[in-house]
Amino acid sequence: MLKRLRTYFLTGLLVLAPVVITGYIIWKLFVFLDHLTGATLRGGYIRPGGVPGIGFVTVILIITLTGALANNILGRSLGGVFEGLILRVPFLRGVYLTLKEMGEALLSDKKGVFQRVVLVPFPGPGVYSIGLVTTPPPRSVDDAVGTALEGVFIPTPPNPTTGHLVYYPLEQVIPTTLRVEQAVKMILSGGVVVPAGPVLSSQEPAPNEMGAT
Incomplete structure (x- = not known):
């Protein structure tokens, strides 16, 4: 039910x-x-x-x-x-x-639109938000900034169809084991609904363990 x-x-x-x-x-x-x-x-x-x-x-x-x-x-x-x-x-x-x-x-279960769920520093350093990896920027943008960038869509509650599209250097994008459906549930519930088990990929350090520079 x-x-x-x-x-x-x-x-x-x-x-x-x-x-x-x-x-x-x-x-x-x-x-x-x-x-x-x-x-x-x-x-x-x-x-x-x-x-x-x-x-x-x-x-x-x-x-x-x-x-x-x-x-x-x-x-x-x-x-x-x-x-x-x-x-x-x-x-x-x-x-x-x-x-x-x-x-x-x-x-929905539509595949290929958002490739995976990640954590990214947003809205500022030391604060992390759930993001969905989308298509990368044009090659000319990478050449202009001098590094490879990854497109990340950051949904905002209560309507996850709105949000921010931010381009991050690859080293600032932290992979997770979350599925898109799980990420949307977390966003809609304000963090109340959290999936069981580890969220970060085993090879990745937790955000607070990455160290400040």
């Missing part, structure tokens, strides 16, 4: 992430244009206060129910219709497809 709910949740997240982010961009654009013309949005549908945590629970339920719906034929049909409407709009088409591809790469 828990495995099925987890599948529904991840499927719902995969379906909703590009839709929500696309909707957020539209909303921000509307607010910008609204303020530009001198008007203001009128709220008031939700009163201040309320039940603490009810918003979080509601979001989890919506994502899970969306995943359950998307797993059946009716859900796939409705999703196809909605996706078709978005793809008809030139600007939204590019945003939606990019976010959808990112979501599929992070939350």
Whole structure:
């Protein structure tokens, strides 16, 4: 049962992430244009206060129910219709497809997009973040900086389809034994869900054992 709910949740997240982010961009654009013309949005549908945590629970339920719906034929049909409407709009088409591809790469078993999970110094020296190795930069970039670089995508919670693309020298990239799915679970849970067993490759020293220079 828990495995099925987890599948529904991840499927719902995969379906909703590009839709929500696309909707957020539209909303921000509307607010910008609204303020530009001198008007203001009128709220008031939700009163201040309320039940603490009810918003979080509601979001989890919506994502899970969306995943359950998307797993059946009716859900796939409705999703196809909605996706078709978005793809008809030139600007939204590019945003939606990019976010959808990112979501599929992070939350599905699609191989070859992210090669492996690593630890990298981010956002600064002495602080390490989980990163996903992606395609390297063009050769001209390596030649310009004078060393070989590796492309690392660093997801940010609560939406792992957004994050930072950073190019690191190879010696700063620490390999791990984590799978992409395990890394995404750790990020989504804020580090609460941690896989059992060693995380760093046996041949690699732990970050705090590497020594400061």
